[in-house]
């Protein structure tokens with residue numbers, strides 16, 4: 001009984017005809033009630049038998065119409081019936097059960113093979129049907145299955161791809177505990193998309209969708225990959241706006257000298273010249289080492305505590321078109337940048353130094369395994385090739401579908417779950433530069449808005465400019 005409430009309804013071996021059974025049950029019940037009313041309660045005493053039968057039939061039809069009306073309003077109830085039926089069929093069609101190999105009396109032939117056409121006999125022969133529970137709550141489907149050591153248990157540990165396609169939902173979490181495998185699926189992922197304004201960091205977490213928060217202090221660093229026009233820069237801008245609101249420090253790097261470079265003048269540290277970028281990556285690394293030293297010097301220093309405990313701010317390096325930048329460098333220089341990046345990615349978490357990279361292709365040359373595996377959040381936007389998905393998420397049985405929606409793709413989470421993703425929606429009339437400038441100013445200068453850091457004519461025109469305010473900012477977080 002406890003299981004019934006906690007994990008929902010058990011899917012049984014008879015549930016492969018659940019919908020038909022429910023309709024038949026309804027008809028039989030209504031017919032019995034109809035007959036009872038007409039005959040036992042002596043309604044229409046003098047009416048001929050035919051009209052009594054017609055009355056019972058009418059009663060049946062009325063009841064079905066009422067039930068249909070209720071079902072249309074309570075859409076989920078109907079869908080749950082269908083889903084439980086689909087799950088039962090999945091178990092039966094794949095023969096994920098133990099069956100009774102009783103003799104049929106004419107040799108030792110299995111009952112199932114002997115009478116394959118008899119539905120009831122086949123179901124009775126099933127002796128060990130998996131304990132699988134189904135529950136729906138707040139747009140999520142929870143499936144819990146008992147793991148024993150039977151021959152089909154491996155399949156039950158990897159139900160996600162079958163359920164995702166069969167029930168049209170997306171796995172968002174899975175865990176194994178005390179011999180039970182728990183799956184959580186989201187039914188309508190797109191309805192979980194948030195607006196840009198809802199993207200506010202707090203307590204080391206950044207909301208990305210209604211059901212999804214990026215806990216950047218626990219799973220640091222993000223990688224955003226996607227073909228041109230898939231929404232990488234918009235996603236990066238959204239991250240910048242959220243980070244700016246939180247009062248964290250930002251180093252913005254735009255290797256293409258395109259959209260993000262337009263933030264110069266609105267943020268103190270925006271870089272887009274090739275030489276300047278390398279210098280800034282090295283500086284970011286050195287600042288991180290400096291922060292580590294500063295933390296150790298704190299009176300209340302305790303190993304294992306993170307930067308926030310000692311009153312430091314998070315510091316983010318947002319790097320657009322990372323691979324394009326590295327491909328412009330000489331091999332040696334590129335390797336040098338990669339090695340700095342690798343160190344930041346490996347050591348940055350505790351000191352509060354986080355990296356968010358974007359590129360069009362996750363090239364193994366520029367994102368070696370040692371670096372790529374350290375990204376707590378991996379987002380693949382738009383359509384990608386199979387090899388691209390493998391590069392991003394490792395070998396996976398996930399079926400990736402392409403939809404023509406900007407900012408849509410897949411996200412790979414720290415627990416290995418890969419799920420559909422919609423970047424926070426940016427309304428067409430949103431002005432990133434002004435809102436980011438105002439958010440940063442609000443968090444750092446007590447509410448001043450507008451152009452806080454006017455880019456000088458020189459910084460805009462020069463091929464390797466350094467944004468105004470750089471020096472003032474340098475070391476500010478470490479003071």
Ligand SMILES: Nc1ncnc2c1ncn2[C@@H]1O[C@H](COP(=O)(O)OP(=O)(O)OP(=O)(O)O)[C@@H](O)[C@H]1O
Pocket residue numbers: 226227228229230231232233234235360406407423424425426427
């Ligand atoms: N989250 C979103 N909300 C609303 N519109 C979006 C979103 N993401 C992308 N778009 C739309 O898609 C367009 C292209 O997005 P974006 O410039 O971010 O692509 P990109 O991947 O950076 O392309 P490129 O590789 O060429 O720089 C935007 O101009 C915008 O109209």
Ligand SMILES: [Mg+2]
Pocket residue numbers: 232233234259
């Ligand atoms: Mg872009």
